[in-house]
Amino acid sequence: MAGSAPGVHLEVAEVLRRHGDAFRSAHAGHLGRVERRVMGAIVACRTAALGGHVEACDNCGVARVAYNSCRNRHCPKCQGAARAQWLAARQAELLPVPYFHAVFTLPAPVGAIAFQNKAAVYAILFAASAEAMTTLAANPRRLGAQIGVVAVLHTWGQTLTHHPHVHCVVPGGGLSPDGTRWIAGRPNFFLAVRPLAKLFRRLFLERLQKAYDAGTLNFLGDLLDLANPASFGALVEDMRGIDWVVYAKKPFGGPAQALAYLGRYTHRVAIANSRLAAIEDDHVAFAWKDYRQNGACKIMKLAPDEFIRRFLLHTLPDGFHRIRHFGFMANGCRAAKLALCRSALLERIKCAGTATDETTASQANVGPSACPECGGVMRIIATLLRAADRGHPNGSPFRCDTS
DSSP: OTTTSTTOOOOHHHHHHHHHHHHHHHTTTTOOHHHHHHHHHHHHTTSGGGOEEEEEETTTOOEEEEEOOOOOTTOTTSHHHHHHHHHHHHHTTOOSSOEEEEEEEOOHHHHHHHHHTHHHHHHHHHHHHHHHHHHHHHSTTTTOSBOEEEEEEEEEOTTSOEEEEEEEEEESEEEOTTSSOEEEOOTTOOSOHHHHHHHHHHHHHHHHHHHHHTTOOOOOGGGGGGGSHHHHHHHHHHHHTSOOOEEEEOOOSSHHHHHHHHHHHTTOOSSOGGGEEEEOSSOEEEEEEEGGGTTEEEEEEEOHHHHHHHHHTTOOOTTOOSEEEEETTSTTTHHHHHHHHHHHHHHHHHHHTOOOOOOOOOOOOOSOOBOTTTOOBEEEEEEEOOGGGOOOTTOOOEEEOOO
């Protein structure tokens, strides 16, 4: 009755400990290497299996054991430190301008193809959404500027179903074609959504067709008929005839708000431990927001097997980057282009005679942990070996820190 006791901290790891073996047995022929590794990492995370260390307070001497994290990007417990480090690195890249948020979503039939071809189709989703924004923004009748984009892939909906979409955070303006001026966008408007959606649809379907023609897409089960070129062509035509969901949210106030937003989205996993409401023998219950009813908070109960299945829908292929940069934020030119942006913005501010926006985000705190008793600094005094490394004759799990 894990969910009935008040104050009990529920975790996805506990679901996998209690029901993971049954799930592996039931899906032995269909469970891939990535999914198996994710399950194992989450179960082992912050347990003796991964080793750890003993730390003691400099001030009061209280000691505690801290086990190592698995650092798997799908683990709900491992994203805090990764998020802090990533945001600290991004802080210097923020510009003193408003930021906008756009979301590009795949229709369900294309999402089904994406699930069976994750690396190929998710990459197309990134490329098509970024090109749609940069192309439309470069049009002199629109903004007439080169923009920068930070894009984050999410593949889940509130009920853990497969729902691939990208969240894009974009500065409100861009560099002139010659790179000498900053062209500011309208205060509460980024790009017209309807032409953006149409361009995104065209670019995506063109790339999807090229991938199909190159033989890089695979079709299994219910999608097996799409291996027939006529069937695939008919699907593409159907997708051209429907509206694709693209929407833009209200702009952020400035760089600090944009950074706070990115912190909520960049390292999010399919479901946070905080959403779990109960873990029982016959079901797992979790909170979800029903956006069709104005975001009403509801509780969903799933059989453990179905909960694990849905959670694993969102594992990503090895080496796949779920955060990508485009335009003047692209990795190959980011430093140089950001320098041009800052120079152009400074010149614009001088010409306008206005003060600069000195709002900055706070530096992420990734230093030593604080003592739970007195608030002092906790220092590592011993290292705990991983279970796999405990082969010493004396059987001791400790390695003393003599530094």
